[in-house]
Amino acid sequence: MEDEKRNETILVVDDDRSVREVICASLKKEGYSVVPAENGKEAMDMITRRAFDMVFLDIRMPGFNGKDILTLMGISHPEMPVAMLTAVISPEVEQEVLKLGAVAYLKKPCSLHEIAQTAEDVLARKSRGEFAVHAEGKEPETLDAPPEGKQYTETNIDFGEEVLGI
């Protein structure tokens, strides 16, 4: 498993540098391409620029927190699986983020092995097409196809703030 080259790219969002780095290092060691983001805004920026195979997302962050990003991604990139990695240990929050579309909920501190295992599981599920929007029988909520009766104004989504205005 060591230094095995993989194709998937993972976005790691955490405002704590040491945590971000250790996760990045461990995932890199597992052979993934890893992109770090240190806050919500940077994360949204990156997500709008390119597609990631999965995202590790912290909840408590300054500015946009993990729940905000999860909400935005549920609208703009529902196909991108998000695993929450947080120090917030609360069953209520866990329920909430799972409802918002998170595919896993890891409690910090956890072992790197657990993170790698989660990444592997999620990516396997993704490759089986579990997170594909059509597979769930739901039309993707995109700006191109507004639901009946609703009028949306087209907005150039840059950092995600505008999406909130819909």
Next chain:
Amino acid sequence: MVGDKGLNLGRIVRGLFWESKGLKLEIALVFLIPGFIYFLAGDLRFSHSLSIDRSLMALITMVIMMLWFIYRRVAELQREIAQRQEIELMLKEIEERYRALFDRSLDLVFVHGFNGKFLDANNVMLNCLGYTREELLSFSFLDLLPDDEKELAKQVQAEIIKTSQQKEIAQFRIRRKDGEYVDIEVAASTVVQWGKPYAIQGVALNISERVKAGENLLSMNEKLRQAVDRIRTSQEQLLQSEKLAAVGQLISGVAHELNNPLMAISGYAEMFSHSIKDETERRYVLSLNKQSERAIGIVRNLLSFARKQEAENIPISVNEVINSVVALRIYELKLDNINVETDLYPNLPPVIGDFQRLQQVFLNLLINSEQAFDESVNDRKVSIRTELIDGKVEIHFSDNGSGFPKICRDEFSNPSLLPRRLARELASG
């Protein structure tokens, strides 16, 4: 005084001759003027022309003068008698007015002699005390007082006799016929007869209701004070529990903050443990990993303890609760040289309860044990034992410390006494 005819006649006679200031002059005139006429009549022409004897003339003059004087005197006496009658009427009216005041007063009015014996009392007084007039008149004022008030009564009486009145209103308790006591306020003064004081008249107010109300007020005041004390105590307890809640929040915050660095430490340790080839170094890194795992365990335990949760009644394992509490305190216990022995019944059935609250209870017990050890105990030991007896789970906590002083037993359940060390350590940073 009024209507004594004999006395009147005697007085008229006496008044006629002895009591008038002008009597001697009048008597002198009665004799002198006829004498003078008799003396002059010898030379007077008109006595011859009238052919009246001069002695007769003198006699007639004398009689006329006497009659006139008597008439004047009688008229004077009659005036005097009328005046006296008027005064007597007035006195009677005054007496009646006094009687009316005495009888119809709403206050208790009584008269007793200088020896204290009752001479008179109004109906209000009789009704109030329940005695008949005859019964009351057989008592003296002191008889009706409780022993401790007799001295005061004597002093007041002496003051009245000396100064004819009482400077300050006195308060006494008078025994009723049924044995109950009536609180009264008395103002008294002397009563005068023939210009000499002979008795004491008192006016008293029944103040039993007032005294009772005062006592009620006092007891209510006392109750109020107790209630205020209770409120203050519970306020302090509330404050204490608020403080504890704040400490809990603080712990929770600190624990959350610790999670990130702990994650990094354990993560890197984990990474290195895979990559390091040198066996010794590898052992070091493994130790690093193990210790960080330990720290993570402590933090997790702290967090679960500090987290605020609604109470819930679910099946829980008592042994698990005990283990978590011991794990939370093990470091402190070791520092204090306290050995914890757990003898937990294997496969203990779950009990219905709240994990965290039970944790709190056990933690309090444990901390109490820790703090109860004094210097003299060397082999410090806390034993925790669970048992299953007749389908019931029994939990035994015991230590070989000196035990609770009796005074503390009541406060055993007061949580503010328990996490003293915790508070101390947080305060010292």
